Amino acid sequence: MISVSSVAKSFSLTVQFGCHTALLPSRPQIRRWAKAAADTSAQVTVRFVDTNEGRKLNCEFRGRDYATNVLSFPYETDPVVGDLVLCVPVVLREAREQHKPAAAHFAHMIVHGMLHLQGYDHEAGKREAQRMEEKEREILVRFGIADPY
Template sequence: MPAPLPPLSLSLQFARFDDVAEHRAALPRHKVTRWIRHALDGDVLQAEITVRIVDAEEGQTLNRDYRQKDYATNVLTFDYSSAPVVMADLVLCAPVVAREAAELGKPLAEHYAHLLVHGTLHAQGWDHETGEEEAEAMEAEEIAILAGLGLANPYAQP
């Protein structure tokens, strides 16, 4: 019998932007909670995570100010503490996520699920930018988590 999933305190926030309703519809609270909880490692006893969906301007500002990369990216993770209590902010840039989902031919909600799993792994110390081995391990973990959620491999070529 698998271990029970850890409790999650979730704050789900949406900035004001033109097509926010489409993004709200793709991110019902119960699904966001499920996706994040499934991405938490076995040594996590509880998590406090804020998910904020932003426009391109806010996404670019945060990426520039905190990562010194002057463009909007799909997901930014700000991790404050790790296991046994994970505390983090996940910031997802709605226009970038929507564009990527369209380019990949995926439903918006499915792409959000992948990016929330990805960001949650970053909040626990996973890092795909430190080397090829770490990138492959993180990718494999994402694929396994998403499969457990009934979602396809996000890295498979169509």
Template sequence: MSLNQLTLSLQFARFDGAADHRAVLSRSKVTRWIRHALAVDAEITVRIVGSEEGQRLNREFRHKDYATNVLTFDYQQEPTVLADLVLCAPVVEREAKEQNKSLEEHYAHLLVHGTLHAQGWDHETSAEDADEMEAYETDIMQELGFEDPYAAG
């Protein structure tokens, strides 16, 4: 299988426990996970943040006053995807524990999920779109050697 090219900027904000998240998110893993979700070449910045920054960004850009797991800022979809993915580490960690998943597995899923959003996929438009996106995410995650991210854990 031929994968599309990715120019990746991987950034870590300063927050409690950042070293644990940095240890899980090597550049090679993040690159591999994102490339499996790309339909075209991309330039993507991935930023791992703490709760405060995650909440501020969600409030400013989505008008929701809480930290969420992943925010996707897509600037261009063709001919090259240009996007920023912001993942809130404490939320990702909490969700992984709640779902009985490893931190690595949950990060992989959220990076795939955010990458699909950057390419125009949307699960909030209809139940049919949500089902289609979830099925595609599941296929990608299984290609990467992970379980179905939507299966009960």
């Protein structure tokens, strides 16, 4: 008889709201999206910020003086330990410009950030970008979210 043992992955999520709008996803939505993108156990904080905080963090940690949609701060990769920072005005603007529901774009950014926490890097070359985008599509389709690209 073959015995297969599986270790259940643990998942811990903290959500922080540095800004508020009615269009923010609920904690259960955030949890489902982030957990679906976690290949291993994870301890993650997701923080929603305004443009000022987003710009400050992007400038301080990436040397880029503008607010971006999502920043990922990985501390460990197995288990995954890290922070995601989503700049709400940027995510909402991009959703409008791309004619997407806000929830779908928030889901994409959370999945995208979670993959970064696990070592995926779309800036490491075309092959890595394709690998990451395919993984994002694979996860998002489970939630009925269309190809974000």
